[in-house]
Structure formats: structure tokens, C-alpha cells
Amino acid sequence: MNSHFSLAVHSLTLLAHQPENAASSTFIAESASVHPVRIRKVLSMLKQHGLIQSKEGAGGGFVLSRPPESVTLWDVYQVTSKGTLQPRCPDENPDCSVGANMKTVLGSVFSEGEYVFGEHLDQFTIADMLKKCITN
Amino acid sequence: MNSHFSLAVHSLTLLAHQPENAASSTFIAESASVHPVRIRKVLSMLKQHGLIQSKEGAGGGFVLSRPPESVTLWDVYQVTSKGTLQPRCPDENPDCSVGANMKTVLGSVFSEGEYVFGEHLDQFTIADMLKKCITN
DNA sequence: TATACTGTAATTATAAATATTACAGTTTTA
DNA sequence: TAAAACTGTAATATTTATAATTACAGTATA
Numbered sequence: 569m570n571s572h573f574s575l576a577v578h579s580l581t582l583l584a585h586q587p588e589n590a591a592s593s594t595f596i597a598e599s600a601s602v603h604p605v606r607i608r609k610v611l612s613m614l615k616q617h618g619l620i621q622s623k624e625g626a627g628g629g630f631v632l633s634r635p636p637e638s639v640t641l642w643d644v645y646q647v648t649s650k651g652t653l654q655p656r657c658p659d660e661n662p663d664c665s666v667g668a669n670m671k672t673v674l675g676s677v678f679s680e681g682e683y684v685f686g687e688h689l690d691q692f693t694i695a696d697m698l699k700k701c702i703t704n
Numbered sequence: 705m706n707s708h709f710s711l712a713v714h715s716l717t718l719l720a721h722q723p724e725n726a727a728s729s730t731f732i733a734e735s736a737s738v739h740p741v742r743i744r745k746v747l748s749m750l751k752q753h754g755l756i757q758s759k760e761g762a763g764g765g766f767v768l769s770r771p772p773e774s775v776t777l778w779d780v781y782q783v784t785s786k787g788t789l790q791p792r793c794p795d796e797n798p799d800c801s802v803g804a805n806m807k808t809v810l811g812s813v814f815s816e817g818e819y820v821f822g823e824h825l826d827q828f829t830i831a832d833m834l835k836k837c838i839t840n
Numbered sequence: 841t842a843t844a845c846t847g848t849a850a851t852t853a854t855a856a857a858t859a860t861t862a863c864a865g866t867t868t869t870a
Numbered sequence: 871t872a873a874a875a876c877t878g879t880a881a882t883a884t885t886t887a888t889a890a891t892t893a894c895a896g897t898a899t900a
Contacts, residue, residue: 569791571888574810582802592845599800603890608847625898626844641813653789653821655705656857664735666721669837670714677777677828678705684824685789688817701805707857728876739859744878761867762875792888 572648575600575610577641581697583620584636590629610648617647636698642690653682708784711736711746713777717833719756720772726765746784753783772834778826789818 578600583591593611597604611630614620621633632639655674661667714736719727729747733740747766750756757769768775791810797803 569789569814571792571794574791574793574806577810578802578806581806582800585802594845599797599803600806601794601797601803605848605891606889612847622846623898624844624846624896627899628845628897630846653705655710656707657710658707658737661735661737664718666714666718666834666837667735667737670710670717670736670833673833673836674710674713677825681821681824685817685821688820689813692813697806697809698802700809701802730876741860741879742858748878758877759867760865760875760877762873763868764866764876766877 570649570652572610572613573645575602575607576614576644576648577694577697579607579611579630580614580619580632580636580639580644580694581701583630583632584694584698585702587632590623590627590631592629595629613647614644619643619647632694636694639694640690641692641694641697642686644694645686645689651682653685654678706785706788708746708749709781711738711743712750712780712784713830713833715743715747715766716750716755716768716772716775716780716830717837719766719768720830720834721838723768726759726763726767728765731765749783750780755779755783768830772830775830776826777828777830777833778822780830781822781825787818789821790814 579591579596582596582599593604593607596611597607600607611620611622615622615630618633619639620630622628622630655678657671657674658667660669660671715727715732718732718735729740729743732747733743736743747756747758751758751766754769755775756766758764758766791814793807793810794803796805796807
């Protein structure tokens with residue numbers, strides 16, 4: 569699983585944690601121990617898909633655009649990581665009936681698998697994540 | 705998903721395809737378009753877990769040690785890729801209630817998710833993979 | 841108009857994956 | 871019994887993928 573996903577969940581959870589004021593990329597980056605530009609890239613994806621809003625200029629930053637109870641990890645996964653479950657396969661080899669088809673065959677198994685995995689992720693919301701973090 | 709998995713499935717399917725004679729790492733490597741040493745490393749894992757047998761020396765190579773109908777993709781996954789579903793998380797940040805716990809919280813979500821995903825993989829055997837490859 | 845932000849592109853640095861080389865050990869076969 | 875064809879594995883080099891850094895234009899605030 570790529571790291572965009574965990575950074576996105578982290579950021580959204582942080583925004584849910586302080587719904588009253590916007591969080592800057594620097595603030596989020598320090599919480600996640602990564603570079604602010606990386607946060608801005610990930611949040612750019614979330615913004616494009618309507619999960620957050622941003623405001624430029626002094627005092628600006630990021631806020632949730634939907635209640636954290638309504639955003640699931642599956643929603644986030646689809647924005648940041650769709651298709652990454654797929655196993656890396658070497659190029660197709662036309663000289664071998666196995667080598668020629670393995671990529672396609674495994675591809676369909678993993679596409680279905682991603683859906684099954686998604687049903688699991690869909691059970692958890694950003695609000696759940698916040699609750700789990702705080703009660704620990 | 706790491707590439708060990710797809711190389712392992714590829715190799716096992718190839719062995720199932722020619723049950724009569726052993727396949728050398730060079731033969732498998734050519735079918736999968738990768739380096740023979742890499743194949744030997746992956747097959748070493750499968751051998752340790754009793755999925756295949758190997759024979760050194762001239763005319764040697766690899767053969768299945770169990771019928772391909774009895775080996776599922778979940779069996780292979782557990783040998784080659786257990787834990788790789790886990791998202792990459794930055795180091796824990798003790799100064800932030802979210803940053804301190806996110807890794808653990810996501811960890812448990814993905815451990816359960818791996819199990820769910822495993823139930824899906826468990827539906828497919830190496831024999832199924834061979835059939836799918838050949839009828840394509 | 842200085843300051844504190846987002847947005848994004850370009851570049852550099854680091855880490856991970858993969859290939860390559862090397863060589864010891866094991867069978868077969870000529 | 872020696873050459874050939876293999877596995878097994880470690881060490882190194884190369885390539886690719888990730889991540890950090892730098893740079894700078896644009897925007898809102900005070």
C-alpha cells in the first residue's frame with residue numbers, strides 16, 4: 569500500500585480533531601514527520617475529490633468539507649491508492665502460455681480482491697479513526 | 705503487493721503445467737522475463753514451506769510437492785508476502801495524539817483487511833490459475 | 841506592502857527493488 | 871573421473887521508485 573493513503577488518513581483525522589480552525593501544511597507535516605510539500609500534494613488529491621477545502625494566504629490552510637462520520641477509509645483509498653493492490657508483474661511473454669496470461673489472470677483476481685478489501689475499509693470512518701487515536 | 709507473489713504464482717503454475725519433468729530456474733526465469741537468481745530466491749521460500757521440492761545437479765530443477773488443486777493463492781501469499789498490505793507509515797510522533805497512534809490504529813485495520821483479502825485469495829488454486837491461463 | 845499561506849514544477853537525495861557476478865556444493869553422464 | 875548442468879547463497883552493482891528540497895508564482899490578511 570502506498571504512503572499517500574496513510575498520510576491522507578492522518579491529515580483528515582487531524583482536521584477532524586480541530587474542526588474549529590484550519591490546519592496549515594506545515595502543521596500537518598510536523599504531526600506526520602514528513603515534508604510539507606508532500607502533504608500539499610496528497611491534500612491536493614483530497615481537495616479535487618471534494619473531501620476537503622483549502623484557503624490560501626495568511627491564516628489559511630485546510631478544513632474538512634464533509635462531516636468525519638461520513639468519510640470512510642474506502643473513500644480515501646479510492647482517491648489516493650486505487651489499483652495499488654495489484655501485484656507487480658513482469659512484462660507479458662508471448663512465447664509461453666503461462667507467461668502470456670499471468671498478468672491478466674492475476675489482474676482480475678486482484679481487482680475482485682480490491683473490492684472485497686474495500687468493503688472492509690468502508691466500515692471505518694475518519695471519526696472512528698479519531699476516536700481510536702484519542703482513546704489510546 | 706510485492707513481486708515475489710506473482711513470481712511465485714507464475715512458477716507454481718508453470719510447474720503444474722509440466723508435471724512430468726522438473727523445471728530449471730533458467731527455464732522459469734525466461735518464462736517470467738526475470739533473472740534466474742531471483743527465481744531461485746523466491747522458490748527457496750516456497751521450498752522451505754513445503755510447496756515444492758528441488759533437485760540439484762544436471763537434470764535437476766523444481767517440481768511441485770503437492771497437487772496444484774490443493775495449493776491456493778492465499779497459501780502462496782502467506783509464504784511470500786505476509787504483512788505487505790500494511791500501509792507505509794511515518795515514525796510515531798509522541799507530540800501529537802494523532803501522530804502517536806495512527807500507525808497502530810491503521811495497523812489493526814489492515815491486519816483484519818489482510819484476513820478478509822486472504823479469504824478471497826483462498827478461493828483460487830494453482831490449478832485454477834493454470835486453467836485460466838490455458839483457456840485464454 | 842510585508843507576512844503567511846497554497847499550488848506546483850523541477851531538481852536532488854535516499855531507499856528499495858532488481859540484476860549481475862561469483863563461487864561452493866550436488867548430481868548426471870560421457 | 872572429469873566435464874557439464876544444475877541449486878544455493880552471498881556480495882555487489884544497477885536501476886527504479888520514493889521522498890525531500892528548492893524555487894517561485896499566486897492569494898489572502900493585517
